[in-house]
Amino acid sequence: xxxxxxxxxxxxxxxxxxxxxxxxxxxxxxxxxxxxxxxxxxxxxxxxxxxxxxxxxxxxxxxxxxxxxxxxxxxxxxxxxxxxxxxxxxxxxxxxxxxxxxxxxxxxxxxxxxxxxxxxxxxxxxxxxxxxxxxxxxxxxxxxxxxxxxxxxxxxxxxxxxxxxxxxxxxxxxxxxxxxxxxxxxxxxxxxxxxxxxxxxxxxxxxxxxxxxxxxxxxxxxxxxxxxxxxxxxxxxxxxxxxxxxxxxxxxxxxxxxxxxxxxxxxxxxxxxxxxxxxxxx
Numbered sequence: 001x002x003x004x005x006x007x008x009x010x011x012x013x014x015x016x017x018x019x020x021x022x023x024x025x026x027x028x029x030x031x032x033x034x035x036x037x038x039x040x041x042x043x044x045x046x047x048x049x050x051x052x053x054x055x056x057x058x059x060x061x062x063x064x065x066x067x068x069x070x071x072x073x074x075x076x077x078x079x080x081x082x083x084x085x086x087x088x089x090x091x092x093x094x095x096x097x098x099x100x101x102x103x104x105x106x107x108x109x110x111x112x113x114x115x116x117x118x119x120x121x122x123x124x125x126x127x128x129x130x131x132x133x134x135x136x137x138x139x140x141x142x143x144x145x146x147x148x149x150x151x152x153x154x155x156x157x158x159x160x161x162x163x164x165x166x167x168x169x170x171x172x173x174x175x176x177x178x179x180x181x182x183x184x185x186x187x188x189x190x191x192x193x194x195x196x197x198x199x200x201x202x203x204x205x206x207x208x209x210x211x212x213x214x215x216x217x218x219x220x221x222x223x224x225x226x227x228x229x230x231x232x233x234x235x236x237x238x239x240x241x242x243x244x245x246x247x248x249x250x251x252x253x254x255x256x257x258x259x260x261x262x263x264x265x266x267x268x269x270x271x272x273x274x275x276x277x278x279x280x281x282x
Contacts, residue, residue, distance in 0.1 A: 028175035032168055036183070039165055043270070044122040044146060044183045045105055045262070047098060048199045049129025049190030049221075056096055059089040094190050094222060095132045100255045101188065101221075102136030106143040108263055112271070119185060119266060124176075125149030125158045125167065129190045134161035148176050177202060185270055186217045186262050191225040207248050208241075215269040219258050223251040 014020055054062070066085040070078040102121045109119040121137040123130035125147030137145035138161035147162035149169045158167055170176035181203065189200050200220075206212040220226045232249075235241045252258040 025172060025175060028170055028172055029178070032179050035165070035168075041120055041146070041166070041183065043118060043185040044120050045266075046122045046180050046184045046187045047102065047129060047133035047190065048124070048187065048192060048196050049094065049098060049132075050192035050196060051124075051126045051128035051130060052193075053091050053095045053128045053132075053191070054088055055099075055132070056089070056092040059085070059092040063089050091191070094129065097221065097255050098129050098132035098188075098190055099136040099139075101258055102133040102145070103140050103143075104136075104255065104259050105262065106137040106140040106145070108259075110140065110142060120144055120146055120166070122146040122148065122180070122184070123159075123162075124195075125162060125169075127157075127159055129192065131159035131161060134159055137161070148179055150176055181206065181212060184216060185214075185266060186219070188219045188221055188258065188262070189226075190221045204245075204248055208245055215265070217262060217265040217269075218249050219261060220249050220251050221253070221258060223253050226251065 008014060015023065062085040063082070066078070066082040070082045105119065106121055112118055121133050121143075122145065123133040125134075126149060130147070134145045134147060137143040144163040144166065145161065146166040147158050147168065149158045149167070150173060151169060151171055158169070168179075170179075177199070180199070187203060189196065203212075203216070203218060207216060207218070232241075232246055236243050236246065250261055252261060
């Protein structure tokens with residue numbers, strides 16, 4: 001008796017082929033959409049930031065180990081390792097601030113009337129600032145959060161603080177970016193590198209060109225970092241952006257300030273006159 005042929009939608013060789021790319025792209029749009037609907041997720045607060053920032057406890061241990069190694073053998077290599085560890089410790093406050101901000105936003109959201117799944121913390125699912133955001137939500141009793149991970153060679157396992165039902169793995173950056181923006185009602189951009197800046201510029205471009213028409217507060221956390229990295233005033237002076245384009249971003253340097261700003265803006269834009277619905281968003 002001849003072997004029964006495999007159905008096309010079960011044929012992994014075909015589904016992973018170049019010819020089936022459009023099917024994979026559609027799957028990365030439709031599968032998250034269905035899951036978000038089942039989990040009653042309507043809107044999010046997205047945290048972006050470096051995967052290389054560590055928590056303070058880890059940073060302190062790295063400094064201690066590097067200092068001991070340098071004392072035993074004061075080589076140039078060990079000196080540079082110590083310097084690097086000290087810089088990680090200096091930057092670790094961003095991890096702790098992201099963690100605390102995510103926790104406070106989750107607590108606030110969960111206390112909203114009949115809104116226990118509103119404004120869920122969302123991250124890129126990996127380590128660093130992403131882990132800190134998910135961790136802050138996880139540390140809130142009953143808190144849930146989303147992780148939108150990406151498969152790339154150098155990174156990254158998903159962090160352990162993401163809600164299981166809301167843990168995603170993407171192949172395509174553009175479908176992942178779509179889900180970052182589509183449900184977002186606010187974004188917090190912590191210090192980061194190429195990936196963080198890529199996400200920042202895409203969001204600002206969408207807002208500037210009105211491709212995203214909804215109100216979307218964008219907090220850039222760590223003003224000294226961002227203003228040293230990007231001279232926004234120079235862009236205005238050289239007529240590359242309009243002065244009002246700077247109104248698209250809000251700089252913050254403390255958890256209290258960022259929390260109060262986001263709480264006030266989310267309340268004004270989405271709670272006082274809430275006509276935003278998952279299905280109807282464009």
